[in-house]
Amino acid sequence: MFKKFSSEDVSSQNQVKASVQRKIRQSIAEEYPGLEPVLDDLLPKKAPLIVAKCQNHLNLVLVNSVPLFFNIRDGPYMPTLRLLHQYPDIMKKLQVDRGAIKFVLAGANIMCPGLTSPGGALDDEVEAETPVAIMAEGKQHALAIGFTKMSAKDMAINKGIGVDNMHYLNDGLWKMERLE
Amino acid sequence: MAEKPQAVKVLYCPICSLPAEYCEFGPDFEKCKPWLINNAPDLYPHLLKEADERDASKVSEQLQSVGISSAADVAASSSQPGDASSSKQEEVKRLPGGKIKKKEKQEVVIEKVVRNRRKCITIMKGLDLFGIKLSDASKKLGKKFATGASVVKGPTEKEQIDVQGDIAYDIVEFITETWPAVPETAIFFIEDGKKVPAA
Numbered sequence: 001m002f003k004k005f006s007s008e009d010v011s012s013q014n015q016v017k018a019s020v021q022r023k024i025r026q027s028i029a030e031e032y033p034g035l036e037p038v039l040d041d042l043l044p045k046k047a048p049l050i051v052a053k054c055q056n057h058l059n060l061v062l063v064n065s066v067p068l069f070f071n072i073r074d075g076p077y078m079p080t081l082r083l084l085h086q087y088p089d090i091m092k093k094l095q096v097d098r099g100a101i102k103f104v105l106a107g108a109n110i111m112c113p114g115l116t117s118p119g120g121a122l123d124d125e126v127e128a129e130t131p132v133a134i135m136a137e138g139k140q141h142a143l144a145i146g147f148t149k150m151s152a153k154d155m156a157i158n159k160g161i162g163v164d165n166m167h168y169l170n171d172g173l174w175k176m177e178r179l180e
Numbered sequence: 181m182a183e184k185p186q187a188v189k190v191l192y193c194p195i196c197s198l199p200a201e202y203c204e205f206g207p208d209f210e211k212c213k214p215w216l217i218n219n220a221p222d223l224y225p226h227l228l229k230e231a232d233e234r235d236a237s238k239v240s241e242q243l244q245s246v247g248i249s250s251a252a253d254v255a256a257s258s259s260q261p262g263d264a265s266s267s268k269q270e271e272v273k274r275l276p277g278g279k280i281k282k283k284e285k286q287e288v289v290i291e292k293v294v295r296n297r298r299k300c301i302t303i304m305k306g307l308d309l310f311g312i313k314l315s316d317a318s319k320k321l322g323k324k325f326a327t328g329a330s331v332v333k334g335p336t337e338k339e340q341i342d343v344q345g346d347i348a349y350d351i352v353e354f355i356t357e358t359w360p361a362v363p364e365t366a367i368f369f370i371e372d373g374k375k376v377p378a379a
Contacts, residue, residue: 038187085199086187105205141190141199169198170206 005054005172010179013052013062021049024061028069028077031131034090042068042083052179065178070167075147078131081167081174084142091133094152094163095121096143101136104144105170110134110163112155126152132163144168191220286310288355288362291370292348302347305340310361314339317359321347324354 016024025043029036043049043063052060052067061069061077069077084091096110097119104110115122119137126132128151134144146163155162167173190199193215196206200220203212288306295301307317314331318341322329329343343351348369355362368374 085190088188102205105202139199139201141201143202169202170196175197 002167002171002173005176009055009172010052010060011054013050013179015048016051020051021045024049024051024069024077031076032079032090035087038087060173060179062179065180067173067176067179070173076131078145078147078166081142081145081169082177084133084145088133088142091131091145092123092126093121093133093135093142094123094126094146094148095119095135095137097137101139101143104134104136104165105168107165107168107171109161109165110146112150112159112162115155115162122152122155124152128154131166134163134165134168286366288367289370289374290348290351290367292346299344300346302343302345302351303340304343304351305334305338307341307359307362308339310359312359312361314341317341318343320358321354325350 021043025039025045028043029039035042043061047063050062050065052062054060057073059071060067061071067080068083069079071077079087079090094110094115096104096114097117100108100110100114100120114120121135123132126148128148130148132146132148133142134146135141136143144165145167146165148163149161150158192198193200193203193206193212195212195215196203196208198206200216203209203216206212286306286309288304288310291303291305293301293303308314318329318331321341321343325343325345325347327344327347329341331339332342333339352364352367355367356364
């Protein structure tokens with residue numbers, strides 16, 4: 001989704017009101033309970049939280065010019081991969097097999113066979129429409145962040161797109177470590 | 181609940197900006213290899229072996245060539261592998277610098293193109309290789325020769341300056357006077373093949 005993304009795609013950057021900031025913090029805390037103790041370090045209450053609005057109804061949450069979370073159209077907030085690498089356990093993980101790695105790194109969505117074949121792993125509790133971390137077979141760090149299209153149980157049976165690839169390594173958002 | 185989760189420090193490759201284990205999927209694994217061997221040897225153990233093998237074969241080659249040939253040949257062959265390795269190192273050094281310059285020889289090429297039967301255009305290519313701003317250059321040219329000059333984009337990224345009229349033989353002097361960075365030897369005319377400068 002961030003295949004082509006640069007600072008020119010950002011239409012506006014605004015510092016948000018404290019009430020909005022509280023709402024964002026709350027929704028992030030709900031979505032990622034594992035992040036709660038560290039939430040104060042990542043999103044301090046006193047620090048100005050900036051939301052950058054970009055094309056395709058995309059909002060980026062920035063703290064100190066560093067993008068931390070993003071969401072589309074008031075959907076759930078998803079962390080950037082850099083943040084996920086630092087705190088890997090906040091999201092459920094789905095693993096794809098080796099052959100899929102280079103396609104995912106080119107922005108492809110993840111098909112069910114990639115998760116069900118030997119080399120792939122499914123976490124049975126995962127529901128549809130949730131953000132998940134995509135790991136790769138044999139690698140320690142997350143490869144991408146996706147949004148499930150169907151629940152894990154459905155993925156085991158079906159073929160077709162299982163997880164939408166939202167953000168992957170070396171995409172536009174990964175390359176943008178800071179946004180002025 | 182668990183303690184405060186500590187931030188995990190991830191080793192990112194400075195060349196492809198990916199976590200070290202993903203370098204093989206990055207844009208240029210070859211460039212990452214030397215860095216990987218130094219900083220993350222445990223991720224790619226076969227790389228270490230490869231590098232060792234390569235060095236071992238090079239050393240054995242050198243030994244062989246030194247042993248077989250005579251004194252005169254020794255000088256030549258020992259310089260050859262030396263050259264090969266140093267040029268390889270040079271290549272390796274150049275590319276990570278960011279810009280992959282494909283051996284751009286610094287030269288200015290001047291060409292004359294006929295526009296109507298009487299009128300022609302003088303095209304100058306290669307001024308920007310000397311660090312000259314083309315927009316300033318074209319203004320100066322136009323003023324000096326009292327004619328129109330413009331910067332035109334060629335079919336590739338290369339840009340050239342078009343000056344109306346035939347100013348070929350004044351141009352060499354003008355260039356060398358205004359921009360002393362350009363030596364006369366670097367200016368070429370096109371007359372069915374490049375010619376040495378000063379007409």
